[in-house]
Amino acid sequence: MQYWQKEIETMPRKELEAFQLERLKETIQAAEQSPFYKKTFSDHQISADQIHSLADLQKLPFTTKDDLRANYPFNMAAIPIRECVRLHSSSGTTGDPTVVLHSAKDLDDWANQVARCMYMVGVRDTDVFQNTSGYGMFTGGLGFQYGAEKLGTLTVPAAAGNSKRQIKFIKDFGTTCLHIIPSYATRLAEVMYEEGVDPRSDTKLHTICIGAEPHSEEQRKRIEQLLGVKAYNCFGMSEMNGPGVAFECTEQNGLHIWEDYTIVEIIDPITLQAVPDGEVGELVLTTISREAMPLLRYRTRDLTCIIKGDCPCGRTHRRLARFQGRSDDMIILKGVNLFPIQVETILMQFKELGNNYLITIDTVSNSDEMLIEVELSDLFTDDYSVLQQLSKDITRQLRDELLLTPRLKLVAKGSLPIQEGKAVRVKDLRKFC
Amino acid sequence: MTVNQISIFLENKYGKLSDILALLTDQNIRIIAATVADTSEYGILRLIVCEPQRAYKILKDANVSANLTEVLALSLDSNNLAKVMQYFTEAGLSIEYMYCFSLKEKSILILRTNNQEATREVIRRKNLTPIAESDLINL
Structure with missing residues (x-):
């Protein structure tokens, strides 16, 4: 087993937790320098000297995305702005924008986390790494760029879109590793086959990092098969720098979250109390190495759980289970809570179906209905009854999974909008007010 | 007595049938016979054409869901x-x-x-x- 930083990655839990406690105290002290936390601490009568154990973290209030919005742009900075060297801002599609500031040390730490992740899945300085993320404000671009460069990999900042150009780079530069959004990975594979390029024999691809949108295990397997690679799930969010917060190891069973940089809690999103390891809840993260903009108990809205037990890879940093969606893409339909990923998991089990699907929720005759349109991979039969049986089988499995019966519509290949960016899988046409 | 027939998955959408037929006739594929079976959601268009193998390839190249049946x-x-x-x-x-x-x-x-x-x-x-x-x- 090879490690980027063996001593840290395999540090005994007791030592790691002692290290976290020291870092937490320092972080609380540093955070107090920001206008936002200064006020929060004085409102809640909190100071670093009240922290004697990691459990004392629970005395602190949560930080939310709304706090970031309300303190836009610089009210959360814990160091003078002139000491900051980078700013990332969210586009604010779902509300006011947010800003995350970085010092030079913050950027170096971030790059180190990404390098550690990439090294963990076998990327070396002999590899050629092509990043298909958008650059600019989107952290998947520069985040992976700096991480890959720190690792020493030849890095191709291809950026997003233009599949034919991506394929040309992959062939010409002998690209071995990709960072790619899962929905785009299947799309890129399709374009390769259309262009007569078999990625398994005509390219040197062996490892890809997929993340930024929820995807099922079935979709991962399909990507691996289509491209002839190993695909590893990565987790990051702009508030926590970006990519590199947690990453799968070669066991492909959960994402190690780097606990020397982040303290992880899982809470019940209703009661806001911590849930035990193994139980699903909302992920709450505290940065313990960030200078420019520390975040304490940040509510990510991502639902996951901590996987119990040790990982065979030898790393002691705990693992997060596959994300079960976000608390805010949950669909509530006829009193049933469900996630698009559940639909995808079922659809991907049918080889007769393609990769593209669309869920539409609408009110029909005063009743909320779910329509699932899914593309056929091809017309594999001339027989009507076979198509109808397929429809029935898919619907039955969906019903068993979702506990409600969606309307399923098989559609022709290529008839749904092509997903090149972050895939839009759900259209909710209901009026809520 | 065996003839190659082309089956095409058709969505029940305005203009789909004429789009598909135009695709073939534009490439000088002569259509000898055609029939459409439909449900409320989709139909299967079945065609007998003069050059079934070439017609099939045209459809495949155009990313149409099609099947060649005897x-x-x-x-x-x-x-x-x-x-x-x-x-x-x-x-x-x-x-x-x-x-x-x-x-x-x-x-x-x-x-x-x-x-x-x-x-x-x-x-x-x-x-x-x-x-x-x-x-x-x-x-």
Whole structure:
């Protein structure tokens, strides 16, 4: 087993937790320098000297995305702005924008986390790494760029879109590793086959990092098969720098979250109390190495759980289970809570179906209905009854999974909008007010 | 008596049928016979064309969901349709689908049953008039 930083990655839990406690105290002290936390601490009568154990973290209030919005742009900075060297801002599609500031040390730490992740899945300085993320404000671009460069990999900042150009780079530069959004990975594979390029024999691809949108295990397997690679799930969010917060190891069973940089809690999103390891809840993260903009108990809205037990890879940093969606893409339909990923998991089990699907929720005759349109991979039969049986089988499995019966519509290949960016899988046409 | 038929998955959407047919005729594919079976959601368009292999490739290249299937072709001339069906029924065969069209004063029956091999046997035994693909195309 090879490690980027063996001593840290395999540090005994007791030592790691002692290290976290020291870092937490320092972080609380540093955070107090920001206008936002200064006020929060004085409102809640909190100071670093009240922290004697990691459990004392629970005395602190949560930080939310709304706090970031309300303190836009610089009210959360814990160091003078002139000491900051980078700013990332969210586009604010779902509300006011947010800003995350970085010092030079913050950027170096971030790059180190990404390098550690990439090294963990076998990327070396002999590899050629092509990043298909958008650059600019989107952290998947520069985040992976700096991480890959720190690792020493030849890095191709291809950026997003233009599949034919991506394929040309992959062939010409002998690209071995990709960072790619899962929905785009299947799309890129399709374009390769259309262009007569078999990625398994005509390219040197062996490892890809997929993340930024929820995807099922079935979709991962399909990507691996289509491209002839190993695909590893990565987790990051702009508030926590970006990519590199947690990453799968070669066991492909959960994402190690780097606990020397982040303290992880899982809470019940209703009661806001911590849930035990193994139980699903909302992920709450505290940065313990960030200078420019520390975040304490940040509510990510991502639902996951901590996987119990040790990982065979030898790393002691705990693992997060596959994300079960976000608390805010949950669909509530006829009193049933469900996630698009559940639909995808079922659809991907049918080889007769393609990769593209669309869920539409609408009110029909005063009743909320779910329509699932899914593309056929091809017309594999001339027989009507076979198509109808397929429809029935898919619907039955969906019903068993979702506990409600969606309307399923098989559609022709290529008839749904092509997903090149972050895939839009759900259209909710209901009026809520 | 075996003829290649092209089946195409069609969504029930305005203009889909004419789009597909135009795709083929633009490439000089002559359409000899066509039939559409439909449900409320989608249909299957079945076509007999002059160059099925080339037509199939055109459709594939255009990313159309299509399938090439073997069907049986008969000329009905002196035999009437009811009688032919009776032969198949007596042989225990079920019709999955069929359609008729006329070409140069011949009535032609396209047929798919639950057992194509047994159907061929009935055609031979009862001295029915099979039509070869080359005959159909050159008629």
